[in-house]
Amino acid sequence: MRIEYHRTLIADAIRNQGFHDALARVIRRGETTVADIGAGTGLIGLMAAKLGAREVLMYEAAEVAGVAAAAIKANRAKACHLMPCHSTEMEDPPRVDVVVSETLGNYALEENIVATLADAHLRHLKDGGVMIPSRIRQFVVPVISERIHRELIVWDEVGFGIDLSDARKMSLNNVYVRRFAACDLLDGGAAAKEWDSVTLGSDAKSNRKGEVSWTLDSARTVYGFAYWWDAELIEGVRLSTAPHAPPTHWEQLYFPLEVPMTAASGERILVTLRSKSSEEAGTHLAWTAVHFDGDGASKARQAMSLDKGWIP
Known part of the structure; x- marks a missing residue:
């Protein structure tokens, strides 16, 4: 696993603030459930937990899931649960209020975000739930x-x-x-x-x-x-x-x-x-x-x- 790539993501303050601002607008403290798809090192899922999400399911199939697990422990984020698989592979997934996914590349669709979030909308998101990003x-x-x-x-x-x-x-x-x-x-x-x-x-x-x-x-x-x-x-x-x-x-x-x-x-x-x-x-x-x-x-x-x- 190349941690250096993930360091560049963490160093992107504009990206981080954007996702934090979006989550802050939709999370109701103690009520909202969240699925973070492609969780990487766990930053966005941990943001959701800090903002008061009742439960955060963090889907990550790559080796970096080990880093996310350590981050959950270090931050004592009891609301966060690591799911070491791709969200499309999860059978009968729990439905959540918010699906968030930062799987964007320099070419926006290169990480297969369209198919991933179409599946998430169908199987992971509650009726009336929020998709981040939306468009x-x-x-x-x-x-x-x-x-x-x-x-x-x-x-x-x-x-x-x-x-x-x-x-x-x-x-x-x-x-x-x-x-x-x-x-x-x-x-x-x-x-x-x-x-x-x-x-x-x-x-x-x-x-x-x-x-x-x-x-x-x-x-x-x-x-x-x-x-x-x-x-x-x-x-x-x-x-x-x-x-x-x-x-x-x-x-x-x-x-x-x-x-x-x-x-x-x-x-x-x-x-x-x-x-x-x-x-x-x-x-x-x-x-x-x-x-x-x-x-x-x-x-x-x-x-x-x-x-x-x-x-x-």
Whole structure:
């Protein structure tokens, strides 16, 4: 077990405060029961206990469950009960008033939160209970700075008469964790558009697809696309990985283009994003970009996929 990963979570004060604020709004001292799904080191479940939850069931299947067990003991948290399994594996689970799960990644759905919370809504949550988070919105915007593109095409500069173009193509069919500044993004990031929205619990579709486009008001070169998400924990309490939001341990993602698209004023750039997530197969991402001229005719099309980025 790598405890260092969990240290980065614990060090994220924005994340921690967000979940604490959401729990504080829904827990009735001495009454509310809570299921913490993907409990990790136990922080969020222990928060619920400190806020007065009558009972907290902490589901954690990984080795870190041992750390959570020690934390429960050290904090004398008699209300907390460790369930060393995945919540989907629990037969006839006790129903609770609140289900909370911090199973979010840089790509929001990479830890299979959609299917996990659909099962939790069906089998763990009481009628009228509260799901935290309740909704995830996913955003994308063109990247107009060549900063990251230059980093990824270093294969062209190796010299010595050596052709590494196949490796270059693989690099550009990957997704990268990066932080963006406003100057990297179309309209400073204000042009970001929502391509997908998930209502957690009621939405059971782990395969997602969305399409958005931008008509440019001046000539631009688009090198790829920046991605971030916004999670509504409960009404009035949100977490965001947007560049303009308070920084967290999560960052934005970069979806490259193999060949930058230079578009004139009045021309349009369209991107389609697709993802497939499952416990068994992990997360597969694909993105297709199309450049249209001012009359709506397609000038260029590129289809990228993480599957093309793996070494065969």
